[in-house]
Amino acid sequence: MVQRVGLIxxxxxxxxxxxxIRFYPKDVVVHVTRLRMTGPHKKPLDxxxxxxxxxxxxxxxxxxxxxxxxxxxxSMSDGPAGETRILNALKxxxxxxxxxxxxxxxxxxxxxxAKRIALITPYDAHKxxxxxxxxxxxxxxxxxxxxxxxxxxxxYCSTPASVWRDRVLEARRPDxxxxxxxxxxxxxxxEIHGLEEALGxxxxxxxQVVIWDGLRQVGLTNGxxxxxxxxxxxxxxxxxxx
Numbered sequence: 001m002v003q004r005v006g007l008i009x010x011x012x013x014x015x016x017x018x019x020x021i022r023f024y025p026k027d028v029v030v031h032v033t034r035l036r037m038t039g040p041h042k043k044p045l046d047x048x049x050x051x052x053x054x055x056x057x058x059x060x061x062x063x064x065x066x067x068x069x070x071x072x073x074x075s076m077s078d079g080p081a082g083e084t085r086i087l088n089a090l091k092x093x094x095x096x097x098x099x100x101x102x103x104x105x106x107x108x109x110x111x112x113x114a115k116r117i118a119l120i121t122p123y124d125a126h127k128x129x130x131x132x133x134x135x136x137x138x139x140x141x142x143x144x145x146x147x148x149x150x151x152x153x154x155x156y157c158s159t160p161a162s163v164w165r166d167r168v169l170e171a172r173r174p175d176x177x178x179x180x181x182x183x184x185x186x187x188x189x190x191e192i193h194g195l196e197e198a199l200g201x202x203x204x205x206x207x208q209v210v211i212w213d214g215l216r217q218v219g220l221t222n223g224x225x226x227x228x229x230x231x232x233x234x235x236x237x238x239x240x241x242x
Contacts, residue, residue, distance in 0.1 A: 005214045006031045006059030006067040006095070008052060010038045012153040013185045016070065020207045023189060025224055028215070031062050037074065039152070045078050049089045056093035066214045067095035068104065072182050072206045073127050075100035076134035083134075097217040101184060101206050104213035106138055111233030112202040114178035118144040118171040120164070121182040122156050125149070131182060144171050156185040165191040169198060178202040184210070192228040202229045 005024065009016050011034040021030050033055050037048055052069055059067045069075060069086050076083070083102045090098035099107075109117065117135060119142050121128045128147030135142055146167070150156055164186060168179050179199060181188050184206045195203040212230050215221045221231060 002027055002029055003066075003218050003220060004029045004031060004062065004064040005218075006033070006056070006062065006064030007210070008033055008035060008055045008059070008067065008069045008071075009184060010034065010071050010074075011036045011041070012038045013071075014153065014157050015185045015187055016207065019187050019189055020211055023208075023211055023227055025215070025220060028220065031059055031064055033058060037071070045074070045082050045085065048074070049085060052086060053089040053093050056090045056095050056098070060093055060095055064095070065218045066097035066099070067093070068099045068101070068210050068214055070101050070184050070206075070210050072101045072105070072184055073123065073130070075102035077127075077130045079134055080137055097214075099210070099213050099217065101210055102134065104209040105135075105180065105204065105206070107213055107216070108204050108209040108230055108233070109140060109178060109180075112178050112204075112230060114140070114202060116141050116143050116175055116177045118142075118168075118173060118176045118179045119146075119182060120167055120171055120179070121145075121147045122150040122159070122186055123147045123183070143175055144173055146171065153185055156183060157187075159186060161187045161189075161191050164188040165195060168195050168203060172199055176201055178204055181205045189227050196229055204228070204230060 035051050056067045086100050132142045188205045189208050192203045
């Protein structure tokens with residue numbers, strides 16, 4: 001039976017289709033919708049929630065089994081309380097299963113029993129600090145952080161995966177439970193296997209955890225050989241978390 005996954009992403013994102021869709025199982029159809037919400041279109045979460053609900057309802061119209069609001073920065077920027085408000089907007093739209101990037105990250109970290117995290121981002125200091133605060137408020141310890149202050153989406157998209165591989169390797173520490181490479185608008189999934197072999201710890205990316213989380217929620221991770229050790233993990237559906 002075909003399962004449908006719905007993703008709500010910023011209109012500036014040019015990597016989700018290229019980076020993610022090829023890693024889904026053949027019997028999963030991915031539907032993507034965009035919101036103008038970054039750069040000159042950035043707005044406070046209060047003003048964005050209605051747009052999120054409308055976009056989620058449209059994906060429910062397309063019979064999506066799970067709908068994810070997929071923007072790492074926005075899902076973390078207002079802390080766990082902001083994350084809950086986004087989840088409630090998805091729930092109001094009557095998505096059967098639902099998540100944000102941040103809930104997928106938390107589910108993945110918990111599935112990997114990871115409490116001590118190395119965080120690597122393309123963001124400036126302010127956005128990176130917001131992610132640190134979110135993760136620490138959620139109960140994790142960020143023991144290494146590096147934000148690379150890339151200037152815009154063009155810089156995010158044009159940075160080769162090999163550069164992110166090298167930057168994760170530079171973060172190697174003996175006290176890290178998992179390495180998290182944040183951002184839905186960069187390419188890195190293809191580097192996960194080699195990084196995990198080199199580092200001896202799970203390596204998570206925003207796009208990878210959203211694939212895993214969506215498949216997990218509809219019961220399709222068992223027996224699916226996805227990218228990284230994460231795909232051998234399980235966790236309960238998001239609707240049980242709020």
